[in-house]
Amino acid sequence: MVSIAASTGRVVFVPKGDGSSYFYESFDCQQAITKGYGAIQFTVEGPAGASMAFELQTASSCAAYNGDAHNSSWTVVENLTGSRQLINLPLIGFDSNPNYDAIVGLVWSTFSKTGVQWSIGDITLVCGPVTVPSPTSTTVLTTASPTTRPTNTRSTIPPTSTANPSVCSSNLLIDDWASQSRLTFLGYNALGQPSSDDGSMSSVVVSGNRVLLSPRNSASYFYSQFGCLNVNKYGGISLRIRAARGTSFALTVSWYTTCGSATGVKTVSLTTAQLNWVFDGTERLYWFPFSVYTGVDTTKLDMIFFSNFNAGVILGPVSFFCGTTGTEYKLPAPSPAAAALTRSTTPASVPNVKNYVVDTFSKQDTNDLGEWHGADEDGMIITFGNKEMTIRTNDSDLSWNTQLANKCADLRPYAGGYLHIAYRGSNKFSVALQQHNSKCDENIKPFPETWDSVEAPRYSSSSDIYIPINHFNVNLTRTLGFTLKGFYSTDPTTITKIEIVDAPPKTWTLKTPAKLASGKLVFACTRPNSFAFAIDDGDPKYTKRVMEILKSANIPITFFTVGLPLLDTKNGLADAYKDMASRGHQIALHSFTHPKMEGLATDAEIDWELTNDIGAVKQVFPNLKSSYFRPPFGTEGARMRQRLAANLNDPNPYIVNWSIDVEDWIWAQSDTPRKQLDAFKRDLAAGGNLLVMHYLYESTVELLPEFIQLAKGSGKKLMRVDQCLEDPAAPALT
Template sequence: MYSLSKSLLLLISSSLCLSSALVIDKFAAEDSNALGNWHGCDEGDGITCTWLTNGLRIQSTDTDYSFYTQLNNGCQDITSLSSQYLHVKLSGSTAFSIALQQNNPQCDEAVAPYPETWDIVYAADYAVSGEIYVPLSHFNINKARAVGFAFKAFRSTATTTLTLVELVASLPSGRTVPAKKATGSLVFQCTRPNSIAFGIDDGVPELAQQTMKIIADAGIKVTFFTVGSALYDSSGNFTAVYKEALARGHQVALHSMTHPKIEGLASVALIDAEFQQSIAALKDKLGVTTKYFRAPYGTDGALTRQRFEAAVVGGGSRIINWSIDIEDWLWGTSSTPAKQVDAVTRDIAKGGNLFVAHYLYPSTVQYLPEFIRLAKATGKQIMRVDQCLEDPDAPPL
């Protein structure tokens, strides 16, 4: 894996010296890019990718879908190219995000999380006359473990046609680029050695107290992500539940105000309102301020991360995803709810240590003690998300 990576690095360095450009993708073939590595779109109804003669037309109706073009099938060390630029030629909509993805330390897609994380920019900020130039320095990742680029979170149903993706050594004469916008970090994995954490999103009031009792009986601390509007809903008991959770030493963090796919909202003003109102709700109802946020549906995009970072006093925002998915959304009300246990077993075996869960379904709450048992069986200590991320502001273990 690494010998291939070094060979490709030599090719990249040589190409940049000789021609000032390394072509990553010119869309000449459906099965591989110009480097001979995989490229392709997510499968599903939310995106339509049409291969043209030396081009790819993308139309998306869902911000969860992406197109990927890889530098390497494992890890590619591009640290020596940090002064270079990503250059994209395109036509159509520029209302989408571009991410540079970072692989896990094993450089293995069979290990969770894969990818480990990525940093992201908003394409429209860099687009001029059908061309985009993004400094690689604007992608704040471990560039020794680069996977490739993702074109994602398409905010418009208008088409985007890509015709060239390459790395170049310099900008054209007279061309400038904007400053990097502050962007919250995206987290899939605990960093503290031998730690594992439950991130639990809102559920239904009828199952809240049962969930709290199971957690208390297990003697563990967790992180709850709450929708702000639920705290103002007098028909539920969420404010009381989360006050109790705080009193017991749990963490309570943000899950938006109304649970939309934030990146798909029609304007930056609406995105800002989701953050500002949910921040105000936690402060008003629970007396809590936090820099932790879990995006509804796990949807990621540059505007979501930039606007949350701007909303957090002092910055340093954390967008929390997961590496253990109990798949309650898939199996919770099915005829085979025990497959939730199978999902946890699978993801723990792959190295996952950060849960996503909800208390939406009776079957999920029924299996919660088993999820906790499986987590404890790893030998890792169960703790809050801020503790597992070694946050200096988190309470001591």
Template sequence: MQYLLFLTACAVALALLLPAATGLFHGSLQHEHWLETREKDHKSPKKQKVVPPLVLDTFQNPTLNDLGFWHGTGENLTVQHEPGLVRLFPTDPDQNFHTQFNTHGCFSLWPWQNQFLHVVFEGTDRFSVSLNEHNAECNPRRSPFPGISDSVEASRYTMRTTSGTVNEGGDADDEGEEDVDADTRGTALGSPSESRCQREKEKTQVPGQTQLYIPLSHFHIDQSRVVSVSFHGFYTNEPLTLRRVEIVPMVPPPSPANGHFRMPGKLPTGNLVLRCTRPNSFAFGIDDGQPQYAQEVKRILDEENVRATFFVVGAGLRDPSTNFTEFYRQMLREGHQVALHSNTHPKMEGLSTSGEIDDEIIKTKEVFKDKLNVESSYFRPPFGTVGARMRQRLAQHIPNPFIVNWSVDVEDWIWANTTTPEKQLDAFYQGVARGGNIAVMHFLNPTTVRYLPQFIRHVRSAGLQIMRIDQCVQSP
């Protein structure tokens, strides 16, 4: 009888306390905190605006997610799909799996801004998770696409639950008060009595799971124009099985069943740069090359009165046979920018330990200071490979680093040594036409160097002013 009275009390409490749930929408943008209270007058009870969880992907379809938009792979990632899961077999940190909020335009996560990205998975947690911002035009035919992203390291947010009593939705049951950090305060729905009643009704037995809970606030991008969630930056060949990707309002409280999981703090990850912010600007980011072509590059830049940014590998500065130390000293004297490009040019996100990543950063900083007397905060990742660990370690060693990739690719790495080297021109022209304004090129091949004056004149014919990258991103 007491149990029936308790359930009746729960039902009454729920009826009185739960606000009406709003429907899911993808159109108009609502700039409301989802826990924002509204009062008609000083005597009116407070009400809460509740946004229901957003289920992005349960992998029922091999090509479309639960929102009806594309999900799939890049960089030749091998996958195996079964209803309810997708299994990834990574071999390279550049490989990735995206699931999109919208294929054709931008999607706003503002209604869910204080909620959490929740991922149910099996296998390795040695990868990065990114929330990807669309470009300013919300147009996949414009460059860059996707736009910038912010990344977190999956292993820092992994919650492993053992089989036992949990709440529906995978929330572990916990006796006593919740004790969560600032990132998770205010995320429990309703009052303490309501939560207690809800847990009593919803407790059930489920097998153990591996899950990620990541505050959306830990992704420092413009969340009014999101395009996708991606999984990438693998530093293992162990498979990863994804079962569910969604946005949820709550994180399970710490308990023995989930290893007393607590939300970690957000680590700094620097500024990812793909394009200039200064109006009508363009910048050439020239990566290391062959010493025999260095003076020809200098001659062209002098004749065209252009200043560029050179990304330099530390090992080349240490090798006296290259004469790179004197060359880059000369470029610095003439007003060019010289920036970091690692010590030995590995895919840094694929290195097995953070210590190896640190070694690449520290040694290139040391040789820059020793040989060039330069302390740069600009870094171009070798091969353009970007992930959370590399970004976090850069931010540990360099205050507010700029991680610079590109939005125009000359594709010299594809065409320079072929019978059709002129396709480098086609690639460059196409990148500029799509709106890109930071280029990547090398001076590894004479054909690329020969085309440099044509690259420069094409940019000027488009009405763009050429400058260094630090200038085009308006760095102080």
């Protein structure tokens, strides 16, 4: 301390500014619980708004205590008034589960304001049972160690739950924030119920089983619904929260008087201050028993509603807890990942490659072969330096290309060679070799016809990438160019050279990895004179109309279904797709929550999408095993393709994109919705025969009969995707 003195029953002190100051009281071991004590009480006077840490020192037992070793548990006293005030710390809720029947010392430390006077006095063990603070209590307690982040913290509201622990064995998850797209694209929580901010937040970002809520203003809110759920066997709700000091918000719990009634909903709101929740920038577990929400009917719970934020917050897993003490939901250990599948490569002789330099980036528009290089769409930031190019992007759907020829390039003489890319920075991207269409004509759909991708990090050192040419499973007689795509990091990548060499240098010590199976990427039907309608996700309210149109047209098509909405028992999709399947339509995979899968940060996140989608389809269609997958937004890359093959245990699954796009995402809700018809005609005239559309919009659905008539009018036979790709396992044509 800078200074310390006793005065009229109090200790008065000025803490140092280096954080080393503390004051302690030690005494004979006290069996507080046995003797009927329920709390520690003291008075404190400190600067307004200040905080300090309070340490409770305990032994394993009073009988075993010899005055030496002790255990420490912590809480934090915050938001002091600036005047002398009474602090009451119930003997419950400290971190690390201390033995309250063997208290040996008390310590005050970590004073938030130094160089000014503080005082502490009237330190007492208070008799009586622990009581629940009322919702209007102003006690300012948290449970965080001032020096280390606790691993088992809890809210400071003592429990008075009426839950029956004998019928509840584990927490019921409300949301584990497993997926950005589940929350913000589909609007579901882990219960499969609606969850959203309705656009009121500035941003809602999911990462690492956490969600960052950034309010736009005080009117921003966020909710998670339960669906008139009976949670009577649970004690309350717990969640992990990280928020800055001084953060506050309100939590409203609502319930139905009668399930299904639009008007019979009751609510009770409490602020974080009323719940005695205070924050200091560390993540901790907070919880409340249902009993603090007066009158709540836990047999018909509707939702929890967060509002009146004064700052952003990070929420961790939210759950209903069992028993009378708040516990956190423990994320399950990840299931073992499906083993990647390898595929054999065609042996090729080592070429005598001399100076096959593709690109040294001396020009912005063309490469060293005099062919075009550049990004295929706006949004990718490309900068050129002294014979180098830097790529920055936050969109895994964007790519950069360097062409080998204006028409088709024959790479067979180099089949035994290696693609060499000299780089620095991030290597989190895919490298693809594009295959031209059979006419080597960019005006004919599809263009390119296909490509195969490999995962750059598997072939990389910190400065070079060497990929065997025969690891690209394409027709080498008509290659088009190399592509860098599927970026899954926003860190920049700088490329200084792209070339084909006969072998890595002798100084190269990395072993060439096995080629991983990556499926078949298709954009068009292969069966002569065929055409396939492949319809993606839609709005359930249009399902009946789509079925009527298809029945009237008497054509089979393919539906790529998103898994999570398929499991929603309220929207009727499962029954609709069962009916479609019974009528001969093909049901195929389209991810679980519809993210840009190649942009997901880890293979585990990609696996989560795939395994849950496969499981959802299996649940609705027990006898269906589909090897057809359409990547959401058409975004694909090596990692997604490799994990698809692994999770399906099929080295050659179909990754189905399209050669006809009605562009409903552009025109369906515009003032000119019939431009969808123009887009269809344009791509059909260019040779397209595999369609993408959605039944999300009324205008698109009502144009479907015209799309069908145009396809029939082209003289092509309409069929399912598996039929148009001549899959031997597909149903016979009728």
